[in-house]
């Protein structure tokens with residue numbers, strides 16, 4: 260219930276204005292977002308790579324409605340990829356891209372063209388791109404764009420969401436040689452017709468999907484902070500004899516950093532998803548919806564008079 264309310268607020272421009280202008284919002288944002296500019300992204304990446312982690316960077320933005328915004332997002336990624344290459348941070352750092360930030364909602368071809376330009380820049384920088392997955396109305400379109408991109412850029416990663424009923428079948432389709440697939444629970448508010456509603460059903464689906472990916476020929480990327488699912492992931496790695504170079508764990512910036520360090524120390528490949536940029540509102544609201552414990556902190560920030 261609370262989760263639905265927060266996800267509804269994520270779509271409200273009035274709530275967005277209230278949140279953006281609250282005095283302590285910056286403190287909350289800083290827990291989850293590396294900063295506003297490319298320099299902030301590089302600084303965070305350097306620190307994480309120095310700690311033995313790998314990184315995927317998300318230049319924040321989504322639901323773009325104008326072609327100029329899509330161009331600006333594409334250019335942000337091109338600048339970032341050049342900077343990562345010059346700083347010697349590739350291939351440890353790659354990028355995560357939302358097609359909606361590249362214009363998918365109003366022109367799928369435009370989003371594809373921009374995504375392709377980002378893939379070319381990633382190739383030149385010696386790294387890869389992963390296409391984030393958004394709400395279920397975009398799944399088919401995103402998988403179509405992915406399959407077109409993979410013709411010239413086979414390292415392009417997919418994301419599949421365990422809460423969708425279709426995902427086990429999508430995992431089977433994508434568990435092929437060289438195919439990088441991030442498996443996450445899913446962060447949007449979805450109807451029962453397409454998505455499991457209870458945490459238990461989502462977790463069970465996650466395990467079924469993980470079994471398909473870990474037993475398949477591709478490169479699974481297990482994105483979760485859930486201790487039970489991480490333990491099952493470690494178990495499946497032993498069972499299917501997958502070493503550090505053949506799958507990875509992924510977690511979000513600022514969430515369970517001690518667990519990220521523990522997995523690195525245990526010899527696993529761990530990738531931290533690092534968002535940066537000033538379009539942080541939708542991202543922040545999804546993080547709050549996932550973990551109501553963060554709300555107390557956030558509430559204090561909103562109500563503060565300073």
Ligand SMILES: Cc1cc2nc3c(=O)[nH]c(=O)nc-3n(C[C@H](O)[C@H](O)[C@H](O)COP(=O)(O)OP(=O)(O)OC[C@H]3O[C@@H](n4cnc5c(N)ncnc54)[C@H](O)[C@@H]3O)c2cc1C
Nearest residue numbers: 391392418443444445446482483484485509510511532549
């Ligand atoms: C790298 C990465 C990329 C992602 N990309 C996408 C994407 O493209 N599309 C999409 O829809 N979603 C994406 N997500 C978000 C994902 O779908 C989930 O919404 C999010 O990861 C929360 O689910 P969870 O697996 O961590 O489990 P949850 O059910 O949120 O949490 C399970 C358990 O994990 C532990 N836990 C969780 N958060 C914390 C915390 N802050 N501190 C301490 N313990 C905690 C607790 O024990 C909790 O009970 C991504 C997530 C990650 C990690």
